[in-house]
Amino acid sequence: MANPDTTPGTPRLLRSINDRSALELLLEHGPLTRTRIGALTGLSKPTASQLVDRLLTADLIVAAGTAAGGPGPSAQLYAVNPAAGHAGGVDVTHTRVTAAVADLAGEVAGEFEVPVVGRTAAGSVERVRDALHGAAEAAGVAPEAVRHVVIGVPGAPHPQTGQLGFARDLPGWHGGNLSRLRELLGVRVEVENDVNLAAIAEQHLGQARGADDFVVFWMGNGIGLAIVQDGRFVRGATGGAGEIGYMPVALDPQDPLTRSPKPVKNTFQNIAGRPAVLHLAREHGIRVDDHSEAVRRAVETGSTEILTTLARRAARGLAPVLAVLDPSLVVLSGGTLRAGGDLLKDLITHELHAVAVPRPTLAVSTVEGNPVLAGAIHAALRTVREDLFNRGV
Numbered sequence: 001m002a003n004p005d006t007t008p009g010t011p012r013l014l015r016s017i018n019d020r021s022a023l024e025l026l027l028e029h030g031p032l033t034r035t036r037i038g039a040l041t042g043l044s045k046p047t048a049s050q051l052v053d054r055l056l057t058a059d060l061i062v063a064a065g066t067a068a069g070g071p072g073p074s075a076q077l078y079a080v081n082p083a084a085g086h087a088g089g090v091d092v093t094h095t096r097v098t099a100a101v102a103d104l105a106g107e108v109a110g111e112f113e114v115p116v117v118g119r120t121a122a123g124s125v126e127r128v129r130d131a132l133h134g135a136a137e138a139a140g141v142a143p144e145a146v147r148h149v150v151i152g153v154p155g156a157p158h159p160q161t162g163q164l165g166f167a168r169d170l171p172g173w174h175g176g177n178l179s180r181l182r183e184l185l186g187v188r189v190e191v192e193n194d195v196n197l198a199a200i201a202e203q204h205l206g207q208a209r210g211a212d213d214f215v216v217f218w219m220g221n222g223i224g225l226a227i228v229q230d231g232r233f234v235r236g237a238t239g240g241a242g243e244i245g246y247m248p249v250a251l252d253p254q255d256p257l258t259r260s261p262k263p264v265k266n267t268f269q270n271i272a273g274r275p276a277v278l279h280l281a282r283e284h285g286i287r288v289d290d291h292s293e294a295v296r297r298a299v300e301t302g303s304t305e306i307l308t309t310l311a312r313r314a315a316r317g318l319a320p321v322l323a324v325l326d327p328s329l330v331v332l333s334g335g336t337l338r339a340g341g342d343l344l345k346d347l348i349t350h351e352l353h354a355v356a357v358p359r360p361t362l363a364v365s366t367v368e369g370n371p372v373l374a375g376a377i378h379a380a381l382r383t384v385r386e387d388l389f390n391r392g393v
Contacts, residue, residue, distance in 0.1 A: 018051055019060075019389070023055070030079065031065065033075040034052050035075065059081055060084050061079060062079060064079035083104070085385075085388050086109075087377060088102075088148070088377075089149070089374075090152065090373075091151075091194065092128065092153045093169075094169040094221065095116050096114065096116055097114045097127045099111065099113075100377055101136050101141065103139075108377065110138030110140070113134075114127045114130050129181070132146065132185060146187055147187060147383075148187065148380045148383045148384050149185060149380060150189075150379040150383075151189065152192055153192075153193070154169055156235075156241075156243055162178055165239060166243045169221070178191055188383075194218075195225065197372045197373075198218065199214075199331075201374040204378055205366075206366045207329070207363040208329060211328075212229075213228065213229050213327060214330070215325060215327045219272055219273075221274040221335070222245050222273055223245035225321060227242050245269035246268070247317065247320070249313070252312050252316065256280070272313045280309060280310070281297070284298075286301075286303070286306070292336065294306075295340050299343055312351050315355055315356070316351075316355060322357075326358050328361065330361070332348070332362060333371055338364065340364075341364055349362050
């Protein structure tokens with residue numbers, strides 16, 4: 001026998017569809033009156049009024065002031081109840097664990113950072129717990145109020161097993177951390193590649209808004225690529241699609257590394273990751289410990305040799321990617337590329353034209369703050385909203 005709650009055309013199913021539509025409209029447009037909700041959903045005034053009452057009873061919406069400016073009495077406005085659910089995002093790197101908690105409306109209510117000292121595997125799970133609990137406390141909510149957590153890591157979760165691979169900078173993360181995290185946190189936990197999360201942020205907040213086919217090229221501590229085709233991530237058989245840091249790259253004959261007294265293994269990571277950027281900067285008199293700061297100083301001082309060398313290395317690594325994927329848009333992200341801004345982007349574009357046939361648009365990330373954390377929050381919120389909006393009221 002068919003379930004009467006899910007049979008097509010039943011009153012309960014239709015109400016659920018209408019309720020979800022109204023909630024999504026409130027997220028998109030902000031506070032709305034009953035009349036406006038009815039107009040946007042195509043419902044009659046009585047039906048729209050019943051819908052609003054249902055959502056109020058379920059605590060999914062709240063009164064949010066009145067609409068002024070029209071004739072007659074001011075109409076009551078309604079908005080999604082931000083306290084109806086919370087989501088957590090975490091960005092794990094080799095130097096720190098940063099967590100944020102957002103309410104149902106998408107407002108980040110609290111953040112917290114836990115430093116990572118050394119390269120020991122001990123305490124890796126506990127640091128995530130401490131960061132998330134700290135973010136929840138900063139948001140003024142109990143940790144158990146966070147319904148779903150997405151964790152970004154510089155590695156590739158296996159699509160079938162969930163085991164993390166390609167995470168050489170995260171000691172201890174190749175074991176059973178996911179199950180231990182779920183036990184410690186007491187909530188649903190999802191682990192995702194950090195560059196994929198940056199791509200989610202770009203798709204909803206940055207340069208890739210509305211795009212279904214693009215890549216995010218990441219140059220920071222490590223090198224990575226997120227591949228989005230037909231609106232879906234390309235992950236590969238083991239989750240390692242986009243781990244281009246391990247890819248061998250043919251250096252330009254004029255590159256300083258060709259004159260190195262020590263043999264250099266020309267993987268993309270070795271020639272363009274954090275250590276390589278810092279080494280290049282030191283050769284030109286910029287002595288700092290942060291690769292982003294090194295690139296910023298190169299831009300400020302007009303050090304064209306540093307920037308041109310980085311652009312040439314980036315282009316030679318990107319060229320085979322473009323030949324295989326032929327994307328229409330390449331978003332440049334990660335600390336090195338964001339610090340280089342449009343100047344470095346233009347240099348990379350120039351160098352690409354010398355070694356690659358495809359001519360995609362290159363655009364520097366415009367996501368504010370931490371793009372990995374922003375993507376993690378968005379992904380976690382999507383799940384929380386799905387659960388709440390689909391539960392029926």
